[in-house]
Amino acid sequence: MKTVHTTLSLSPHRLHRIDFDPATFGEHDLLWLPYCAQLAQAGRKRKAEHLAGRIAAIHALGEYDEKGVPGIGEARQPMWPAGIYGSISHSATTALAVVSRQPVGVDIETLFTNQLSDELADSIVDSREQTLLRAAPLPFPLALTVAFSAKESLFKAWSARAAPRPGFHSARVIAIGPDSLHLQPSAHFSPRLAGQTFTLHWAKIAQQIVTVTQ
Template identity: 30%
Template sequence: MIGEILPSWVASAEAFADPPDARLFPEEEAVIARSVERRRREFTTARHCARRALARLGVPPAPILPGELGAPVWPAGVRGAITHCEGYRAAAVSLKALTVGIDAEPHEPLPEGVMETVALPEERAELARLGGAIHWDRLLFSAKESVYKAWFPLARCWLDFDEAHVTFDPAGTFTARLLVAGPEVEGRELTGFTGRWLVSDGLAVTAIALPPG
């Protein structure tokens, strides 16, 4: 599913259930030693997906530990992202991308009051005009999660929901315009991202992969 909205130079793997053969490295086990069962399953299957995706790049298995602000620390030369929600886990990795961001959410309305936190007034007006059967509020939340995951490895700092303006094309793409100064990437200031989205099988997924050049 996530692979449908990623370019060919990004490898991905996903799971719709937690495989019984998924295993962690001892260093990873230590991270979740005191976690509740649900968190353990999410973490374990997400790492299982990540290692499957890395194998498609020819990268050998290795621990994938949470680093600064919880972002996964990838093997040298790899850019990637992990996502999980109820009934779905996925990872996407690349040796070519400058950064990668993915997110998956249940395709249902956001809880009451969350939209006001996530969306700028202009975004709320734009989503209201889109209409249709898509839960655009949830898709906006997912897109902003992907934006943050793509932003953080480049900027190494937080990006709030109100610091990027996301615009959707109903054909399956979106753009994110940064409302704060971005980091310098390949000699130019980063001003935003473009991404793709998909709604299928009760899930809303979004993805960003920033190519070099």
């Protein structure tokens, strides 16, 4: 599969980005993955996305002198080396990965259209959050996409302590700015994390939104 590796900085992390061409994917591209047999039943699209994500993860792990490939956990999550936390995300033909010594989550989403924002808003944010996002100096579709992505990143970072399916309303946006926002999880997200405030950073790259936990 044809891929291009680049990096981008999103405070305080360095993200590894893989842009890939799914049309060039071949089954043989998976053979170097130690667990390739686990992907046998996956569709072609899923296989290409998975491969791109693992390539990004290998580049990210190289910063810590780690050369292994993250395996697949029971909940389909990446299995990182001891002492290292990481996160992988993909959207369309782009995959991202980040690693850290602290819990970390990354997410990439395609910018919502006006119509999609109207359709999804109530399922992503409550009325107070909608009021906050609509008052922000950002177009509402952009603000809502950032909120959606940030909640995904938060769950990825803290999934080990979060409920299995906490839902988007289990973490509330309490502030949003031009490059960061703050989320506050409730007890429905995690009793241990309830009431804490988490800062996430975001960036708009073409028609994609990237968020990462601080």
